[in-house]
Every structure is written in structure tokens, then in C-alpha cells.
Amino acid sequence: MNIGIMGYGNLGRGIECAIRQNPDMELTAVFTRRDPATVKILTEGVAVYSADDFEAHADEVDVLVMCGGSATDLPQQTPVFAKLCNVIDSFDTHANIPQHFDNVDAAARESGHVALISAGWDPGMFSLNRLYANCILPEGSDYTFWGKGVSQGHSDAVRRIAGVKNAKQYTIPVPEALESVRAGENPQLTTRQKHTRECFVVAEEGADLAQIEHDIVTMPNYFSDYDTTVHFISEDDFARDHAGIPHGGFVIRSGATGWNKENKHVVEYSLKLDSNPEFTASVILAFARAINRLHNEGQTGCKTVFDIAPAYLSPLSGEELRAHLL
């Protein structure tokens, strides 16, 4: 399988690394909206082209991985490139998924390609676990906890505050809430009861730290509904302790079965990730394998992780899977 990468940020680099772990895949080229001469990639001997020149290379690519952002890049780009190639993205604005699906589906059907949107871990693996657990336990409650991990959106919001030089925000599940859910107590949890937020901030010289802290903890939507802790640290400590992009979380369904619903069951899926973009990239490539197969079978249109039989994700045959993994 020949993989193209559209956009070379953290996710694009993650795809580039993950391709080396999948012997049936090869990196064809990286496409960028920047000047290609300024983009240095890790893989020897692979070209970087302008995104504008993709059409000339579309035949060389089996699946194009869209590595732009969900806010403005993917809604515009994924339908456009679905007209030229099989594409996959990690669109993660949950509320806009139906609209994005329709746009990509129309483009992919018209051109005879297969697309898959919203691959990653949430949406993606967390969605799959919500679906499986809901189908198995029709009567129950769903809980999703995120963290401990870095929220890019919240980190960006802190960095926009006057006097802030650099910042990272961690989302942390409240341990008591997690334990109550795991114990099958079906708690009703407010936003504040589910997660806390912790910010590590490098302030500009002479900045008003009390004002920065006040601006963070009272920020509507981002922080005001949470218990937030702010730590001011040096640039050196920031570089040493907060360089990574870890994340993770928990999807739990707690339900009951039995003639009188007398038996409780707890299904839990959790992720502990050193690198959010690299894990997302690894999920994307597994689903890229699946859509390449669907394309070879003559299918067209937009899919999601819900539409993919798990066997299609694996390089192994059905026989091998039944013998070794079932």
C-alpha cells in the first residue's frame, strides 16, 4: 500500500513513523501547503510536494492521510481530496460529524473512492467501545473520562492570555468519580465532579501572576466549570518536564442483566498514551489498510470506524486470525 501524507505537523510525522511499523505500507510522498523546500522530513529519499500538485501524483497513492486540523482544514480539504483519491482523516469535532460525513460521502461516491472520517481514539477507538458496550448492555450508563493528558485547545487558550509566554494544560479524571463508576454505582456526575484541570505556565518577566491565574480559572467554557490549579514554572522546567504530548482516558459502560436486572456488569476500555498524535496516527493506518481493501473490492463512499469489519484492519488472513487471535 502506498500512503500519502497531506500536512506535516505532529500527526503527519506520527504517520511517517507508523508506516515503518507496517511492512505492507510505504510512504509515497508528503504534501504540504508550505513551500516544500522548507519542509524537512525524516524518511530518506521520499519527496515533499506542494499540496497544489497532489493531482499529478494521485495515481501513485492508494490512501491519502489528511493531517490538518478539524476546525478549518479538514471540513474543506477531505471532500476535495476524496474526489482524487481514497482518503482518511481524524476529524474530531463531534457535533459536525454528520455534516462532514455527508460532504465527504458525496465526493467519494461521485469519484468512486472510499473515504473514512474521524479515525483516532476519540472519535475512533472510544467510539467503537461505546458502540460495542451499548449493543451488549442495552440497559446501562456510559461514562467517558479523558486524561491524564494534554489538551491542545486548553493549552492554546492559556497561551493567549496577556503575560503568558508558554503553557500546557492537563486534563485529569477525578479518581473518586472513576472509582464510583467502576463500582457500578451509576453516579450522576457534574462537569466539575468528573475532571480537574492543571496548568503549567511560563510567565513573561514582570507579568502579574495573580491576574494570569484569575484569567485562567474564570475563563468561560474552558475553565470556569472546573477546579483548576495553576503552577508557574521556569522555562527550563517547562522544557524538561512538559515537552511531551501524553493523553489517554477511559470509556466505561455499567449495565445490568437478568430476569430482574439483578446482575451488574462493568465494561472498561482505557488508553495510556505517551504520544497522542503518534497513537492517533497508528489507529489511522490500521483503518487506511481497511479502506484500501474496500476500494479494491469495488466499494465507494464515506465510512466510519463503525462500518469496518475488524478483520479488514489486519495484514493477517482470516485463517490466521481465527487460529491465533480468536
Next chain:
Amino acid sequence: MNIGIMGYGNLGRGIECAIRQNPDMELTAVFTRRDPATVKILTEGVAVYSADDFEAHADEVDVLVMCGGSATDLPQQTPVFAKLCNVIDSFDTHANIPQHFDNVDAAARESGHVALISAGWDPGMFSLNRLYANCILPEGSDYTFWGKGVSQGHSDAVRRIAGVKNAKQYTIPVPEALESVRAGENPQLTTRQKHTRECFVVAEEGADLAQIEHDIVTMPNYFSDYDTTVHFISEDDFARDHAGIPHGGFVIRSGATGWNKENKHVVEYSLKLDSNPEFTASVILAFARAINRLHNEGQTGCKTVFDIAPAYLSPLSGEELRAHLL
């Protein structure tokens, strides 16, 4: 969907209960190898027929759930009934899955039915999680822990010892092993390091307790490779504290990504089940929905959980799933 139940033990009763939680399903009839007049089921107004009379009722059933045992019942029964109806079983002898698959596949193809084998939690949901995690993290290690829960096979083995009136055996993961795996330490674990075994035994009057304990802990295959604890208790305590059939376990994959495999990731799926047979039944019914759909689409042959696109398990439409669960 009209569901038939073949065999009315713990699993058959679990299916009967779970049907009430799935509004798109109805129990058509229970089939038994016993005298039907002696089998009293929970559902009012539903008939119990002899297994020998199934053919006369095959047209009334969309999916027949095979509720026999894996040792002798299912290898014989599932291929036979796959000739008459769509069937699903929870065949769990891992080593014999390929042979069973081939037998059922031939029968189902010949007669134009869809079958699904080995639905449940292991094989079943644990298999799915092994597959997903292996496809996402091609370089890593897999771990499966079972328990804390009742092993029926081990309980049966203890009950066969002279002087034992009743017994229940619990399989328990070793907490230190679980923690090491979760920490991404990739330990090499022996059988003894992964699980301990705990037996609760009601002895016959005057039985030689030391001999019973010795017979248990030295029993080859079942106990000799484990640290086993034996507790002798009264019949009353047994009835009060050990009436249930709880089980569960953990599937963990620990892997690395990055240009130099510098980032670790841990994917964990766990189940905590009050009733092993009722949870197994709930998994089976979700997959029964899927195979009924595949049959309506004109597919034939034997499937496993690996072959089923997750959306097929749900009564919701693709649009609803994308809007609410993705």
C-alpha cells in the same frame, strides 16, 4: 427478529433474559434434548419443544442460539442446525476453532444460511480487543488475565475428588503482574506469576481434609502450576457466599511508537461481570442481530466476531450512530 434457544441451561436462561432487553427481538421457542414437559422456562406463553422437532419450526426462527457445551455438544450440533437455520454459538475451545469453523462454514454455505461461532467474551470481546490493539500497535506485547471469577472446569475437577461434596474455584490475577503490565514494563510472566487459584470446598462428613487439599494442589494441568489456596467451608456458607457465577478479566497490549520507538502506549480492556453466562448471552444476542442482517443481505457461510462491522450489532441506523456514539 425471532430467536430460538437450543438447550436450556445457564446460557439458555441468560439468552431468555437478554431477549427482554432488546425490543427488536422475540423468543420463539426453547428446544431441549430433555423431555420438554420437564423444562419450565421463565417466559409466559412460549413453547418448549424437543430438539428433535426443530426442523418443523425452523421457518419460525430467524436465528437459533446454540446453548450447549463446547466439549461435545457444539462440535456436533452447530453444523447440523446450520443446515436448517441461521445459528450462533459460543464455542470456546480455542485450539479447535479452525476445525469447527470449517465444519460450520460448509454446512451454512450449502444451505444458504449465516452462522457465527465463538461469540462471548473470551473468545469474543477479548478476541476483538486483541485484534484491534494488535493492528494499532504492530510492535508490542499481549497479555490476557482472567478473573477474579469462577472457572467451571476447575470447579468440576475439584468436585470429582473423593470426599468433596461441593466446590467452587476462583481464578485470580496476581496484582503485581497486572501492575507491571500496565506500567508498560513488558514482563515475561510464568503461569504461576500471572494467576492464583482459590478453592472453596464443602467436604463430606469424616472426609480426610488434608488428603483433599493435597489432591487439589497437586492436580496436573489444573492446579500444579499455580499457587492454590483451599478453604473448607460449611454448606450454609457455600450457599450464602458462592451461589453466583461471576467472572471477568483484562486484555492488555503494551506497545511502542515513534521514529526510535521512544513512546509507550498501553491499551487495556477489562470486564467485571456478576454473571458470566448472562454477559455471554448479551454478547451473543448483539451478534445474532448482525447475522440476521447479513442473511437478509444474501450472505452465507460461517463468520466470527472479526468479520462483523460493529454497526451491524446495533438497532440504530448509521445516521443515529454517527450523531450519538461516534
